[in-house]
Amino acid sequence: MTGATEYPPLFTYFLTIFYPIAKFGRTAFMIAFGIVQLFCWLGLVLLLSKMLKNKLRILGFALAPTVIVFLSRRFDLLPTFLVLFSIYLWVRKKEKISGVVTAAASSLKVYPVTLLLSFLKTKGKNLLQFTIYFSLTFLLIFLPVLFFQPTTIFFPLKQGDYRDDTFVGILRLSGFKIDTSFATIVSIIFLIVLVGLAFFKAHSFLGRTVALIIPLVLTHHYFSPQWNLWFLPLLILSYIDLTKILTFDFISALPFMWGKIAEITGFYPELFSLNSYPSTLLILLRYAFFLYFYVKAIRCEKFGNKQMIFTELI
Structure with a gap:
């Protein structure tokens, strides 16, 4: 099994909400789905405003390229x-709801499971209550699947070769x-090493969470800029300069945006193909940023922004 994570079963439940709307056509489906996405976007902005005093950084997230594109x-x-x-509830000492x-998040995507590792290293919290409520909720979500479709409980991982825009692809391009x-x-070893370093070496909750998510992106067999959303709000809460964060996000989203423009216009010069020099340079820059964020998240004693409201995350 090579890289990219498939959606867990709860994603199927989520899609059933839109089935009645989808009968009216693709446009109706996209409008309904877009409304849900818009509320999530507003919710993220609201949460960031409750966790960070710096309004410019919050605006930077709200208008980040991948946020707007997706x-x-x-x-x-x-x-x-x-x-x-979940992190907000955790710092507000609402471990049960967290x-x-x-x-719920881990039943929609796999990467939120990294929060468990982050919480395990946090002192002074009621980890037992968190674990009990997490386990019970997770079990309740998966029980219907286990009962009606037991074979889908082990949802597959996408299989296939590693594309040129991945870490393995970079090694291939290097000869x-x-x-x-x-x-x-190579990817599994790389994943284990990076996750292990993040778990044992990161000094702060925020840094540990970022450092645990990044390896999941690095070891996929392809890259999608939407995965920046997994840790982009956490980078906004960090001390890392906003210009660097937005530059990284723009570099990640640029090939996708250009591809969509090319689909509409039919203009797609070889200069912007995946194997071209500009594209290779963008790929290298993107992974340089990934490694930069990862190293900073692990090594910094205080990874959070000085204007964070919840100082324990710093």
């Missing part, structure tokens, strides 16, 4: 909202001959 498409804003809401919300099987082994 506001009416893809699905990642909802689990991202739930992740940030456990429920984290379970290393890596077949898919060996690439999988």
Whole structure:
């Protein structure tokens, strides 16, 4: 199994909400889905405003390229909202509700499970209550699937070769001959090492959470800029300069935006193909930013922004 995470079963439940609307056509579906996404976007902005005093950074998130591009498409804003809401509840000492919300988020996407590792390293909290409520909620969500469709409980991981815009792809572009099987082994080792370092070496809750999410993106067999949404709100809460964050986000979203423009106009010069020099440069810059964020998240004693309202996250 190579990289990219499929959606857990709760995603199917979520989509059933839109089935009656989808009967009226694609436009009706996109409008309804866009409304849900818009509420998630507003919820994220509201949560950030309750956790950070710096309004410019909050505005930077609200208008970030990947946020705008994927506001009416893809699905990642909802689990991202739930992740940030869970953290907000955690610092407000509402561990029970935080456990429920984290379970819901983890049932929609796999990456919110990293919150469990972050919470395990946090002192002075009622971790037992969180764990109990997380487990019960997770079980209740998965029981119907286990009862009616037991084979889907082990939802598959996408399989296929690693594309040129991945970490393995960079190694191949550098001249290393890596077949898919060996690439999988390399990615798994890379994932274990990075997650282990994040868990044991990160000094702050915020830094640890960012450092635990980034390896999941790095070891996928392809890259989608929507995955920036997984940790973009957490970077906004960090001390890292806003210009660097938005530059990284723009670099990540640029190939996707250009591809959509090309679909509409039919103009797609070879200069912007995946194997071209400009695209390779963008890929290298993107992974340089990933590693920069990862190293900072692990090494900094205080990863949070000085204007954070909840100083324990710093």
